[in-house]
Each structure stands twice: as structure tokens, then as C-alpha cells.
Amino acid sequence: MTGHDIYLLSPELSLAGVGLLVMALDLLGARKDWLFFIAFAGLALPVALSVVLWDDVHSGGAMAGVFGSISIDKFALFFKFLILGVAGLVVLASVDYVRRMERLKGEFLSLIFFSASGMMLLASATELITLYVSLELSTLPIIAMAAFLKTDRSSESAVKYLVLSGISSALLLYGMVLVWGFTGSTYLGDIALAVAAPGDPDVPFGSYALLVGIILMVAGFGFKISSAPFQMWVPDVYEGAPTPVVAFLSVASKAAGFAILLRVFYIAFPALELDWALLFAVLATISMTLGNLVAMTQSNIKRLLAYSTIAHAGYILVGLAAVSARADDGFAAGPDSLLFYLGVYAATNLAAFFAIIALTSKTGSDNIDDLSGMGRRAPVPALVLALAMISLIGVPPTGVFIGKLFLFSAAIDADLAWLAIVGVVNSVLSAYYYLRVIRVMYIEEPAPAQGWSPYPETSSPPFNLALAISAAAVVVLGVAPRLLTWVTDVAAGPLRP
Amino acid sequence: METFNGLLTAVVLLPLVGGLAILALVRGDRNIRLFAAAIALADLVLSVIIFASFDQDGARFQLIDRFDWITSASFNAQYQMGVDGLSAPLVLLTGILGLCAILASWNITHRVKEYFFWLLVLQTSVMGVFVSLDFILFFLFWEMELIPMYFLISIWGSGRKQYSAMKFLVFTFLGSAFMLVAILALYFVPGVGHFDMIRLAETGAEGIRTILPLTVVFWFFFVAFAIKLPVLPVHTWLPDAHTDAPTAVSVMLAGVLLKMGGYGLLRIIVGMFPGIAADHALELTILAVVTILYGAVVTVRQTDLKRLIAYSSVSHMGIVLLGVGSIGLLSGDFAGIGLNGAAMQLFTHGTITGLLFLCVGLIYDKAHTRYIPDLGGLAGRMPFITLAFVIAGLASLGLPGMSGFVAEVLVFFGAFKAYPWLTAFGAFGIVLTAGYILWMLERALFGPARPRFAHLKDANFVEAIPLALLIVAIIGVGVYPAILTDVFKAGLEPIAALVQP
Numbered sequence: 001m002t003g004h005d006i007y008l009l010s011p012e013l014s015l016a017g018v019g020l021l022v023m024a025l026d027l028l029g030a031r032k033d034w035l036f037f038i039a040f041a042g043l044a045l046p047v048a049l050s051v052v053l054w055d056d057v058h059s060g061g062a063m064a065g066v067f068g069s070i071s072i073d074k075f076a077l078f079f080k081f082l083i084l085g086v087a088g089l090v091v092l093a094s095v096d097y098v099r100r101m102e103r104l105k106g107e108f109l110s111l112i113f114f115s116a117s118g119m120m121l122l123a124s125a126t127e128l129i130t131l132y133v134s135l136e137l138s139t140l141p142i143i144a145m146a147a148f149l150k151t152d153r154s155s156e157s158a159v160k161y162l163v164l165s166g167i168s169s170a171l172l173l174y175g176m177v178l179v180w181g182f183t184g185s186t187y188l189g190d191i192a193l194a195v196a197a198p199g200d201p202d203v204p205f206g207s208y209a210l211l212v213g214i215i216l217m218v219a220g221f222g223f224k225i226s227s228a229p230f231q232m233w234v235p236d237v238y239e240g241a242p243t244p245v246v247a248f249l250s251v252a253s254k255a256a257g258f259a260i261l262l263r264v265f266y267i268a269f270p271a272l273e274l275d276w277a278l279l280f281a282v283l284a285t286i287s288m289t290l291g292n293l294v295a296m297t298q299s300n301i302k303r304l305l306a307y308s309t310i311a312h313a314g315y316i317l318v319g320l321a322a323v324s325a326r327a328d329d330g331f332a333a334g335p336d337s338l339l340f341y342l343g344v345y346a347a348t349n350l351a352a353f354f355a356i357i358a359l360t361s362k363t364g365s366d367n368i369d370d371l372s373g374m375g376r377r378a379p380v381p382a383l384v385l386a387l388a389m390i391s392l393i394g395v396p397p398t399g400v401f402i403g404k405l406f407l408f409s410a411a412i413d414a415d416l417a418w419l420a421i422v423g424v425v426n427s428v429l430s431a432y433y434y435l436r437v438i439r440v441m442y443i444e445e446p447a448p449a450q451g452w453s454p455y456p457e458t459s460s461p462p463f464n465l466a467l468a469i470s471a472a473a474v475v476v477l478g479v480a481p482r483l484l485t486w487v488t489d490v491a492a493g494p495l496r497p
Numbered sequence: 498m499e500t501f502n503g504l505l506t507a508v509v510l511l512p513l514v515g516g517l518a519i520l521a522l523v524r525g526d527r528n529i530r531l532f533a534a535a536i537a538l539a540d541l542v543l544s545v546i547i548f549a550s551f552d553q554d555g556a557r558f559q560l561i562d563r564f565d566w567i568t569s570a571s572f573n574a575q576y577q578m579g580v581d582g583l584s585a586p587l588v589l590l591t592g593i594l595g596l597c598a599i600l601a602s603w604n605i606t607h608r609v610k611e612y613f614f615w616l617l618v619l620q621t622s623v624m625g626v627f628v629s630l631d632f633i634l635f636f637l638f639w640e641m642e643l644i645p646m647y648f649l650i651s652i653w654g655s656g657r658k659q660y661s662a663m664k665f666l667v668f669t670f671l672g673s674a675f676m677l678v679a680i681l682a683l684y685f686v687p688g689v690g691h692f693d694m695i696r697l698a699e700t701g702a703e704g705i706r707t708i709l710p711l712t713v714v715f716w717f718f719f720v721a722f723a724i725k726l727p728v729l730p731v732h733t734w735l736p737d738a739h740t741d742a743p744t745a746v747s748v749m750l751a752g753v754l755l756k757m758g759g760y761g762l763l764r765i766i767v768g769m770f771p772g773i774a775a776d777h778a779l780e781l782t783i784l785a786v787v788t789i790l791y792g793a794v795v796t797v798r799q800t801d802l803k804r805l806i807a808y809s810s811v812s813h814m815g816i817v818l819l820g821v822g823s824i825g826l827l828s829g830d831f832a833g834i835g836l837n838g839a840a841m842q843l844f845t846h847g848t849i850t851g852l853l854f855l856c857v858g859l860i861y862d863k864a865h866t867r868y869i870p871d872l873g874g875l876a877g878r879m880p881f882i883t884l885a886f887v888i889a890g891l892a893s894l895g896l897p898g899m900s901g902f903v904a905e906v907l908v909f910f911g912a913f914k915a916y917p918w919l920t921a922f923g924a925f926g927i928v929l930t931a932g933y934i935l936w937m938l939e940r941a942l943f944g945p946a947r948p949r950f951a952h953l954k955d956a957n958f959v960e961a962i963p964l965a966l967l968i969v970a971i972i973g974v975g976v977y978p979a980i981l982t983d984v985f986k987a988g989l990e991p992i993a994a995l996v997q998p
Contacts (some may be wrong), residue, residue, distance in 0.1 A: 333571035340569070395644060396637040405633065406572055408677065413571065413685040417678065417709050424674035431670055432663070435647065439659070443651050485569035 008065040008072045008124075011046040011053070011080055012117040018042030019113030026106025036095055036462070039109040043088045046120075050080045062494055068187060069127035071494075078339060078491035079123035079259045086252045086346055087116040092466035093354045094244035096361070096459075101148050101242070108148060111141035112248060119256035126267065128176045128186040131260060135172070135224070138256055139165050142249055146241035157240030164233040165223060172220025178213030179268075188268040196271045205275050214269065214276065218283070221264075224257030226250075227313035228287040238306035239366070246302065247353035250309050251346040258316060258342060262335055265320065266495040273323045281321035281419050287314030288426040296433045300366045301356055304433060308392060309349070311430060316341055318407045318423055322414035333413050335495050337406035339488040340481070344391075344399030347473035352388035354467045355381040358459075368440055375442040382441045384471045389434040391474050394427045399477035499564045504550075505578040506562050508543040508588065509624045509638075512536055512595065516617035519610060526609045530602075533613040537596040540620065544592030551585040553987040558630065558695050567633065574633035574692050582988020583763055583840060586981050587627045587756060590847045593970060594752040595620040597963035598745035601855055604862065605653065605743070612653055616745065619645040623753045627760060632680045632692035640673055642754065646738075646746070654741040661734075661741040668724050668734040676721035679714045682707045698764070701995050703772050715773045718765050725758030726814045729788045739807035744858025747803065751810050752851035759817045759843045763836065763992065767821060771996040778825030782916050785822050786923040788815030793929035797936075802857045802867040805937055809893065810850055812926055816908050817842050819923055823911035824996050833986070833993030835911020840985040841904035845892070845974060849901055852889035852967040856882055859960055860941070863953045869937065874946040879955040883942050885964040890938050892971045894931040899975035903982070 006013065022039050030038075054077045057063060062073035070076075091109060098108060118137030125131040143165065147158035180186055183194035199206020205214055222230035238246050265276055291311025298304040319338030356366075358381035363370040374382040391398035404427065411420040477484055515536030523532050551559060558579040566576040580588060598616060605612050622645065625638030643666055651662035684692055686707050707714055724731045735755075739747050767774050774781070792812025799805035820842065823835025859882050860875065861867050876883040892899035895906075905927065912920040956964060974981055 336569055336571060390644060396641050401637070401640070402567065405677075405681075406569070409572055409681045409684065412678070412681040412708060415708050417682060420678050420681065421675075424677055425671075428667065428670045428674050431666060435663070435666070439651065442648070443659070481567050481569075485567070489569050 005065045008053070008063060008070065009121075010049045011084075012121050014049055015043075015046040015084070015113050015117040015120070018045065019110035019117070022106050022113070023110040030106075032098075033095075035106050035109060036091065039113070040088060040091050040462075043084060043091075047081070047084050050077055050084070053077055064126070066130070068189075069130040070121070070124045071126045072124055073494040074491045075263070075494040076120075076124035076259075078487060079255060080120045081487075082255050082343060082346060083116050083119045083123075083252045086248065086255075086350065087112055089350055089354075089466045089470060090244050090248045090252075092462040093247070093350075093357060094242075095462045097242065097244050097357055101150070108145065111145050115139075115141035115145075115248070116252060119252055119259075122256045123259040123263070125260065126188045126263065128180065128188075131264070132169075132173065132176065135260070136169065138253065139169075139224075142245065142253065145245045145248075146237060148242050148245070149240075151240075153240035154242065155240075157237040160233050161237045161241075168220045168223030168230065171216045175213045175216025175218075175220060178209050178216065182207060182209040182213065188264060191268040192270060195269055205272050210272070214272075215279075217264070218276075218279065221257055221261050222283070225254050225261065225313045225316070226309055227283055227317060228290045228310055231287070231290075231310045231313075234310055235303045235306040238302045238309075239300055243302070243353055243357045243360070246305075247350055250305070250353070251349050254309070254313065254316075255342045255346065258320075258338060261320060262338065262495060266335070277321045277323040277414070280317050281416060284314045284317035284321055284419065285422050287311065287317060288423065289314070292426050292429045292433075295430070298433070299368055301360075301368050301371070301437065302366050304368065304437070305349070305352060305356075308430070308434075311426065312345055312349075312392070314426070315404065315407060315423060316345070318411050318416075318419055321416060321419060322407075322410035332496075333406070333410035335492040336485075336488050337403070337410040339491055340406050340484055341400075341403035343484050343488065344403040344474070344477050347470050347477065348388050348391040348398070348400050351384050351467070351470035351474055352392070354463070354470060355385035355388065358463070358467065359385065368437060371437065371440050372444045373441070381467065384467055386438045386441065387471055387474055389437050391478070393431045393434045395431075397475065397478040399474050399481075401478055402481045501562050501564065502560045503562065504543065504547055504560050505580065505628045508540060508547060508592070509578070509621055509628060511540050511543065511621075512617035512624070513621040516614040516621075519617070520614050523610075526606070529609050529613055530599075533599050533617060534596070536617060537599040537620070540624075541592040541596045544588045544624075547580060548585050548589040548984075551580060551582070551984060553582065553983055557581050557698075557988075557991055561630075566631075573690070575631045576634060577631040577693065577695070578628045578634070579630045579695065580628055582984045582986065582990075583992075584627045584760070584988070586840075586844050586984055587753075587760060588624065590756070590844050591620065591624050591627065591753050593966060594748055594847060594851050595624075597752075597851060597855065597966060598748050600959055600963045601748060601858060602743070602745040603959050605745075607653060611648070615645040615648050616749075619649065619746075619749060623749070623757065626757050630694040632683070632694055634692075635694065636673070636677060636680060639676070639757065640670075642757075643669055646750070646754070649746045650738060650742045653743045653746070655743075656741045657737070658741045661737040664734045665738040668731065672721035672724035672731075675717040678709075679717035679721075682709045682714050682717075694764070697769050698991070701769055701771050703770060711770070712773055715766070715770045715777075718761070718770075722758045722761035722766060723784075725761070726755060726818065727758070727811060728784055728815070728818055729791050729811075732788070732792075732811050735811060736804055736807040739810070739854075740801065740804050744854060744861070747807075747854040747858070748851045751806070751854055752847040755810065755814055756843045756847055759814065759839065762818065762821050763840060763989070767824060767836065767996065768992045771824070771992070774821070775824050775996055778822050778915065781818060782822030782825065782912065782919050785815045785818035786919050788812070788818065789923045789926035790929075793926040793933070797929060797933045799933075800869050802860070802869060802872075802937070802941060803854070805869075805933070806850065806853045806857060809930065809933065810846070812930065813842070813846050813850070813893070815923075815926070816905060817846075819912045819920070820908040823908070823915045824993075825915040833911075833989050834907055835915070836989045836993055837982060837985050838904050838907025838909075838911055840989060841900075841907055841978070841981060844981055845900035845904045845971070848967050848970045848974075849889050849892045852885060852964065852971065853893065855963055855967070856886040856889060859956055860886075864950060869940050872941040873944040874942075875950060875953070876942045877946050878950055878953040881955050881961060881964070885968060886942060887938060888968055888971065890934045892975070894934045895927060897975075898972070900971045900973075900978070902975060903978040907982075 121134035295307035322334035408420040561579040567574040622642035629635040796808040820835040820839025
């Protein structure tokens with residue numbers, strides 16, 4: 001471990017440091033609103049360090065460190081910014097929500113930061129064991145946070161997440177062992193060299209060890225990105241866990257999962273591109289279709305968004321299926337589109353969950369039907385939720401519209417017109433249930449006043465700021481996508497040989 | 498290369514900006530109405546300026562606004578707007594009907610602010626479709642129209658409004674999903690790599706190798722436009738949506754939204770796939786004749802005024818498709834005449850059906866029924882509405898001297914040259930039209946005065962403005978059709994030239 005390594009790891013280290021500081025101050029009895037302020041202001045440190053690193057990395061270049069197990073490049077830094085941004089917004093948005101918990105604990109903020117630092121590390125991991133450790137670091141705090149409400153549902157969701165993440169980690173490890181056994185290395189670069197030798201043409205992926213190993217690894221990552229058929233945990237955890245945690249989970253965790261998927265498959269297995277592209281195309285189809293069909297039957301808004309997130313994992317997987325070997329001009333548009341989509345999806349989903357925090361604090365329930373009349377009772381959060389729903393359908397002028405445009409165009413570029421058709425037809429299906437939420441809020445007559453809600457009001461300035469930023473990002477990125485494409489274009493560079 | 502004239506951007510964005518201003522600034526129902534009307538009037542003035550400043554002898558596309566919009570490593574789209582002889586009259590039509598729709602909404606009392614907001618957003622998106630000359634921008638406006646329509650029908654509609662709104666949305670969305678795939682398939686072709694509709698319009702999209710067979714791309718586009726037009730058998734959303742929508746929305750729906758389908762047929766189906774379209778002209782003509790006849794036969798059986806006019810729209814939009822089908826034989830003196838007729842039909846049907854729906858809306862407001870057997874004897878009570886209704890009806894059945902006649906004559910001339918027998922069948926639809934329009938007018942308006950309608954009043958000043966406006970447009974174009982046909986001709990000649998050079 002040299003000084004340079006510490007420099008490369010400084011965003012993660014400083015973020016974890018802020019987390020520890022918040023925890024210590026909480027023990028010393030600092031006031032709660034001060035904790036939030038320190039946590040939010042503390043985020044400036046890792047952001048600033050990431051900016052310095054971004055400046056230091058040459059375009060398309062990389063700085064390897066810690067014995068070659070991490071690589072700081074623009075790809076990794078893109079995800080660091082994304083995850084830091086999400087963490088910051090979630091901190092702002094949970095200012096009011098945490099009062100629903102029995103006793104506000106500083107750990108809540110610390111755990112978000114620990115998890116975020118794991119995700120950030122994951123984005124730069126280029127070695128299997130580092131990858132595994134950072135994956136666990138990002139997952140474990142979420143399990144604790146899921147149980148924070150101390151209700152039956154909340155505890156149940158935490159246990160479910162614990163058990164299923166344990167299983168998926170085991171699958172992932174087993175897959176990594178097989179890949180290591182076959183290639184003799186845990187470094188992605190060396191694996192690529194070993195895999196590059198032509199394998200048995202009759203077996204997918206060139207050999208049975210790689211076939212099984214890669215499928216097991218995909219199963220492990222599939223859990224992280226909540227893609228079908230590894231989605232069993234999603235609805236229950238989303239329903240039971242505290243809403244800010246779900247917002248963080250649905251966006252940051254998914255982004256980190258896609259970061260490592262891209263990294264592993266583009267760096268370690270580029271030689272097998274055609275094989276895994278097909279695998280991801282099939283997974284994308286299953287995930288989109290299953291998510292959208294089951295979402296139609298949901299009556300709980302958080303479960304609805306859980307199935308929606310499964311469907312969106314499917315859309316995003318389209319970007320992984322669109323590889324360069326399939327494109328006419330040999331230029332894969334998949335990674336750029338995928339990164340862009342992650343950005344706009346983050347904004348949209350955060351907007352949706354923040355609006356839900358505000359709306360459920362008025363209704364006291366997560367039932368969609370109880371949102372009736374919210375268009376009048378709570379016009380601003382209702383408008384934001386409606387906007388997020390319209391964006392999730394993919395209707396202009398919103399960010400996800402442009403995101404879907406990019407993804408489906410990447411699919412068509414990669415000669416996967418059938419996958420693009422599956423995607424657009426799925427978008428049509430999804431309109432049915434997203435619009436139902438809007439219909440309940442704006443069109444159905446309001447239910448008789450609920451009167452009392454057990455939850456505290458959400459109207460503090462930090463919360464409103466988070467709501468405004470995420471909602472504004474949805475529209476701005478839909479009208480001026482260039483604000484994000486210039487970053488994603490650069491960030492996808494390191495994936496290209 | 499960037500150019501910016503600003504006129505088209507203004508005509509598109511003005512209603513949206515006005516709508517946002519209503520949401521944010523304007524208080525009080527009366528002020529909101531007046532403000533919305535002022536915005537619509539300003540937009541009409543802009544569209545008149547655009548129409549008047551279009552130079553028939555100038556460049557094919559004029560008043561261009563263009564700058565880079567989406568730029569990424571693999572995907573480039575421009576913000577590009579412009580008008581040609583095909584779209585300039587449709588911009589004018591949208592301006593006229595936009596104002597009519599606002600004035601026809603004067604008696605809306607439920608959630609006034611949101612209502613006018615959505616109506617203005619609708620106008621922005623329709624206007625945007627007609628002037629966008631980049632496929633992605635075109636698609637953006639095409640999709641954007643869904644949301645205001647969904648809200649307008651499902652909140653301010655009547656009857657089974659939820660069902661109708663959802664049906665409208667799903668049909669249109671499904672069509673546009675296929676269109677998106679078609680657009681993207683055109684883009685990812687070596688040597689294309691742009692969404693520029695001007696360049697594609699100049700050369701046609703044929704002769705390029707797409708990843709989907711070009712015929713599939715063609716039919717994907719066709720499905721989207723056929724749903725919108727609508728063509729049998731994907732027309733079923735239209736009667737429902739019309740019947741349950743509020744009056745002003747019916748006016749917009751029949752007047753300009755259906756025209757998006759016809760515009761797409763002319764601009765993209767014929768303008769970019771001339772060879773394939775000519776190869777399939779027979780199929781298109783058969784579809785057109787079936788739509789015309791089916792629409793007309795079903796119309797005869799209707800007893801609800803709104804549903805009747807909705808089905809008559811299906812029949813009349815079949816005439817547009819018939820004009821498109823006439824490209825099966827483009828030669829000699831008749832070159833492009835059917836296409837001209839189809840484009841004329843878009844404009845004239847917009848004004849005529851707009852007027853019909855306005856009249857029906859007024860009658861329903863006053864008499865509280867649209868059921869034809871319950872009506873009758875209204876002529877004495879409301880002479881001006883009756884006059885407008887009769888004029889619209891006569892124009893609709895194609896009486897010479899009114900605008901409908903010009904369009905239908907052109908279409909049938911063109912189509913008859915190409916497919917005499919089929920066209921002769923289709924012309925039978927005109928006979929039916931005369932039948933159901935006259936029968937409807939007779940039952941609904943004339944006959945002995947009924948005592949329970951004795952208290953009814955004629956249209957007041959605000960209600961009369963849109964009626965007068967459309968009457969002027971109908972008779973004006975009927976008497977002097979060259980004001981439109983010359984412009985349309987300038988726009989359609991290059992398209993016709995592609996079909997048979």
C-alpha cells in the first residue's frame with residue numbers, strides 16, 4: 001500500500017471517514033439536525049477528491065493501484081459521481097423520514113455512506129477478490145438499514161435480503177472459483193488473455209468450466225441488479241424496508257451492479273462477446289416482460305415500483321446485449337446508452353420514491369388507492385410522482401424517453417431488432433400500470449379525508465430540495481441530454497479496446 | 498450548420514409557454530380563459546404569418562430552425578423544424594382549430610386551470626409534429642400528444658371516459674412503438690447515420706440496406722399512421738374517444754390529430770418509400786375502399802350525434818388513404834392529383850368536422866341530449882347553429898362550392914385513373930354520406946318545434962366566433978381552392994416526382 005494507492009482510494013476512504021465521524025458525533029450526543037448537516041457537507045470531500053482524480057486521469061487512460069486490483073478510470077469515476085449524488089439526495093430526503101424510526105440513530109447515515117463506499121470501490125475493482133469484498137461491503141449495510149423501522153415487515157425484508165444475498169454471494173463465489181480454476185488468475189486482464197485462446201467451438205463460452213462459471217457469476221450479479229430470474233427478494237424488501245433505503249437500493253445498488261457487470265464482461269471476457277450478449281438478451285426479455293406483467297396486478301405503490309425496477313433492469317440489460325461484434329461498424333453503442341440510462345433512471349426513480357415519502361406521510365399507507373385526490377391535497381409531490389411515472393413509461397419530454405431511445409437504438413445497431421421490438425412493446429404494456437397511479441391521484445374522486453396519519457409531515461427545506469433536484473433532472477435531461485452524454489461518452493471509453 | 502429563423506419554434510412553443518404561465522401565474526377562471534384565448538389567438542396569427550410567408554417558388558423547405566440537439570458518440574439528432582407546401586396549410590389548420598377549441602371550452606367549470614394547460618400542451622405537440630423535420634424530434638412531439646389527450650378525455654370527458662382514454666392511449670402508443678423501431682432501423686445504416694427528414698425526403702429512403710427488410714420498416718411506419726388516421730381494422734378507438742371526449746377535444750381530435758396520420762402517410766410512406774408504396778398501392782386502395790364503405794355504412798346506423806360524426810370521420814379519412822393509393826398509377830396529366838386531393842382532404846375535413854363537432858357540442862350543451870330521436874325542431878330556436886350545422890353537413894357530403902367537394906373530386910380523379918373499379922365502389926361511400934348527413938340534419942334540426950326545447954337560446958357571441966371562423970374557411974376554400982391547392986402542389990410535386998421520375 002503506497003501513498004499513491006491511498007490517493008486512488010481517497011474518495012472511498014474519505015466517505016467512510018465521514019461515516020465514522022457521524023457515528024462518533026452521534027455517540028457524543030450531537031444534535032440530530034447537525035448530524036445531517038455534517039453528513040451532507042462531508043460529501044463534498046469525496047466529491048472533490050473524485051473531481052481531482054477525474055482531472056488526473058487522461059481521457060481513456062487509467063491509473064492502476066493496490067497491486068493492480070483496482071483501476072481508476074473515467075468509467076469508475078462516473079459511477080463514483082453517480083453514487084455520491086444518489087447518496088447525497090437520499091440523505092437530504094430522509095431528514096423527515098427518520099422520525100418514523102423509534103430513535104434516530106446516526107448509524108443510519110453512516111451505513112448509507114459505508115454502503116456507498118463499497119459501491120464506489122466496486123466500480124473500480126479489476127480483480128475478483130477485490131470485487132467480491134466490495135460487493136459485500138455494499139450489501140451488508142443495506143441489510144441493517146432495511147430493518148431500521150423495527151416493524152415485522154421491515155425485519156422480514158431484512159432477513160429476506162440477508163438470506164438471498166447470501167445465496168447469491170455463494171453463487172458468485174463459486175462462479176469466480178470456476179473461472180479462476182480455468183484461467184489461473186483472478187485479475188480481469190489476465191483472465192482476458194487466458195480466455196482469448198480459441199475454445200471448443202461446440203460449447204457455449206468455449207468450455208464447460210467457463211460456461212458454468214459465467215452463468216453462476218451472472219446469477220450473483222443478477223441479484224444485485226434485480227433482474228429476473230433473480231428477483232424474488234425485490235418486492236418484499238421494497239415493501240418492508242424504509243423508503244429512503246429502498247430509493248438508495250433501487251438506484252445506487254443497481255448502478256453498482258451494472259458497473260461491475262460491464263467491467264467484468266468487457267474487460268475479462270471480450271473474446272466471448274457473442275455468447276454472453278445472447279445470454280443478456282434473453283435475460284433482458286424475461287426481466288422486462290415478467291416485471292411489467294406482474295406490476296399490473298399490484299396494489300401497493302412500493303411493490304409496484306419493485307416490479308417496475310425489475311422491468312427496468314431488463315431494459316438496461318439491452319445495453320449489455322448490444323455488443324460491438326454484432327454492430328456493422330464495429331462500434332458498440334451499448335455501454336454509452338447503458339450509462340446514460342442509469343443516470344436518467346436514477347433521477348426518475350429517486351423522484352418517484354421521494355414523492356412517495358411525501359405522499360405516504362399524508363395517507364399513512366402505501367396503498368395506491370389511498371393516493372386518490374392527492375393531485376389536490378398535495379399538488380407538488382403528486383406532480384413529481386406523475387412526472388416520474390410518465391418518465392418511466394418513456395414518454396417525452398423526460399429523461400427515460402431519451403434513455404430508452406439510446407438503448408433501443410443500440411440494440412438495432414447491434415442487429416437485435418427483435419430485442420428492440422420486445423422493449424418497445426413492453427413500454428406500451430407498462431403504460432397501463434404507471435398511468436393507473438396518475439389516474440388515482442388526479443382523476444378519481446378523493447376518498448373521504450383520512451384524518452390522521454401516523455407519520456410526520458415531510459416539508460422541510462432539505463427534503464424539498466431533494467425532491468426539486470431529482471424532478472428537475474428528469475425534465476432537463478429529457479430536453480437537453482447533452483448535459484449527460486458528454487460524460488457518458490467519455491466514461492464508456494475505458495471499456496473499448 | 499446552424500440556422501435559426503425562430504418563427505416555427507415560436508408557433509410550436511408559444512402554447513406550451515402560455516400553458517405553463519397559466520399554471521404558475523394566472524388566477525381566476527375568467528382570467529384563465531381570456532389568457533388562453535389570447536395565447537391561441539397569437540398562435541393563430543403566427544400560423545397565418547407562416548402560411549402567408551411560404552414562398553411556393555422558393556426552396557422546398559423554408560423557415561428552417563436547426564441546431565444540434567442530441568450528440569453522443571453513437572447517436573446524433575438535430576433540432577430541425579421547417580415547413581413545405583404540405584405542412585404549411587396544416588400549421589394554419591392547427592392554428593385555426595386551436596383557437597376554436599379554446600373558445601368552445603368557455604363553459605368548462607371543472608378544474609379550469611389544468612384544462613386549459615393540457616389543451617395548450619396538446620396544441621404544442623400537434624404543431625410540433627407538423628413542423629419537425631428530424632425523426633427524433635418528430636417522434637418526441639408525436640408521443641408528447643398522448644399525455645394531454647389522456648388527461649383531457651379521462652377528467653373532462655363523459656360516459657366511459659376512463660376506458661376510452663386508456664384505449665386511445667394504448668392504440669396510439671402501440672403504433673408509435675413500431676414507428677420508433679422503424680425510425681431507428683433507418684438510422685443505423687452505413688451511409689445514413691442521421692435522422693434528417695429533409696435529406697431522406699430528397700432522395701427517399703429506398704436503396705439503403707437496413708437491418709430489417711425495408712418492407713418491414715415500411716409497414717411498421719404504416720401501422721403507426723393507420724392507427725392514427727384511422728384505417729379499418731384499427732379504428733375502434735376513435736368512436737369511443739370521440740363520444741366520451743369533451744367538445745373541444747373532439748374538435749382537436751378530429752380536426753388535427755387524425756391529420757397527423759394523414760401527414761405521416763404523405764410525408765413518410767409516400768415521400769420516403771415511394772417505390773414500396775407504389776408496389777403496395779393496390780393493398781392500400783383496398784384498405785381505403787373498405788374503410789370508406791364500412792365507415793359510411795356504420796354511420797348510417799348511429800343514433801348518437803357525436804358517434805355519428807365520429808364514424809363519418811373514419812369514412813372520410815379513408816378518402817385520404819384512397820388518394821395515397823392513387824400512386825399506383827402516376828403518369829401524365831394526373832400525376833400527383835390524388836396526392837393533392839388527399840392533402841386537401843386533410844385540411845377540409847379538419848375544418849368541416851371541427852365545425853360539425855362544435856355544433857353538436859352546442860346542441861348538447863343546450864338540449865342536454867345527443868340522441869337523435871329525442872332531438873328535432875331546433876331550427877326555429879337556434880337559427881345560427883342550424884345554419885352552421887347545415888353548412889358543415891353540406892360541405893361534408895361534398896356539395897360543390899364548399900371545400901369538401903374540391904378534395905374529394907381530386908382524390909377520385911386520381912384514384913379512378915389508377916383503380917377504376919375499386920374507386921367506383923369507394924364512390925358509393927359518397928352516396929351514403931349524402932344519405933346519412935341529410936337524414937341526420939332532418940331528424941335533429943328540422944321538423945315540428947318541440948315544446949321542451951322552447952326555452953333554448955341560439956349561440957352567444959363567444960360561441961358564435963369559432964362557428965363563423967370555420968364557415969369562412971369552408972366557403973372560402975370552396976370558392977377559391979387555389980389558395981390551398983397551389984401550396985399543397987408545391988409540397989407534393991417533389992414527392993410525386995420520386996414515385997415516378
